[in-house]
Amino acid sequence: MPKDEMTTPEDTLIMRKPQSIDGAAIWALVRECKPLDENSMYCNLVQADHFRDTCVVAELGGDIVGWISGHMIPNKDAFFVWQVAVSQKARGLGLGRKMLTHLVNRDECIDADFLKTTITEDNDASWGLFRSFARSVGGELTDEPHYHKEDHFDGAHDTEHMVTIELPREEAEKLKAA
Template sequence: MPKDSDKPRTPMPLLRKPTAEDGAEIWELVRTCRPLDENSMYCNLVQAEHFRDTCVVAEEDGELLGWISGHIIPESDAIFVWQVAVSPRARGRGLGRKMLAHLINRDECTNASELKTTITPDNEASWALFRSFAEHIGGTLTDKPHFRREEHFGGRHETEHMVTIALPEEVSLAEAA
């Protein structure tokens, strides 16, 4: 019986900062990743150009397989992750977690002591990703209702919980693998 180390490993996609030229492909990827909200293609173009230092794309063989949009919260030491999208073709490989680790290890994020995101109560995939990420880096995850269904969304969208992960002082990419 072969050992785990004898199994062929699937190489990870290249993780990099996006460019405006990635905008249309980012938009298409997000559309395949329900329940993510579809933004306009223009929004994704602006994110890829203006917020490229806090966004990540995963590329393999010329195809985008992953996307994280994020930004540093003004007057804060927190990075906010808006969306994490992983192509159905790349799921089950730990790509979401690796992209998050890549992001928080960037020079632009060295002053961040927290990672924040919002998740609806029924988005099991996002809860699993962020819980797994917190566990793997040794961070603490907390959550509380933030954008409320009636108060903020006029009853048209589920309440979004603000999820906060306290980041350890140093996180290596290997720790999040």
């Protein structure tokens, strides 16, 4: 940033755990981000309340401009990302990758050796985000069909590929110690 430019509170990006009162704003953001599947407002409210430790909102100028919902997979060493939404206002800032990095480094997710998500073959934006994230953490990305169009969606939704990204925690710890 040039020396003559100043950062104002409106320019400051804040990432934080969501609160139940964020549910409506999260729902509106998801609806804005086509072609994301729209959950009910109640679903987003419950995610922000019950799963706040494994979800994140990003604020810019007091507005919620980013959202990731996720959870630790029970009895697994994996963090599952359900949904990523970034407002038009915040595109081009690398916000998706920043929010993913923020989440996997939270105490509640630190035991995850893998990040998992599902993506349809034609969702170029999601593939780009998760490939970029994998490169940034130095983890291998693999995928395989998981929720099949005919078997799981009765033909009404494209097959979702399970994407797995190794989170090389030990290497990161060695680099920190060096």
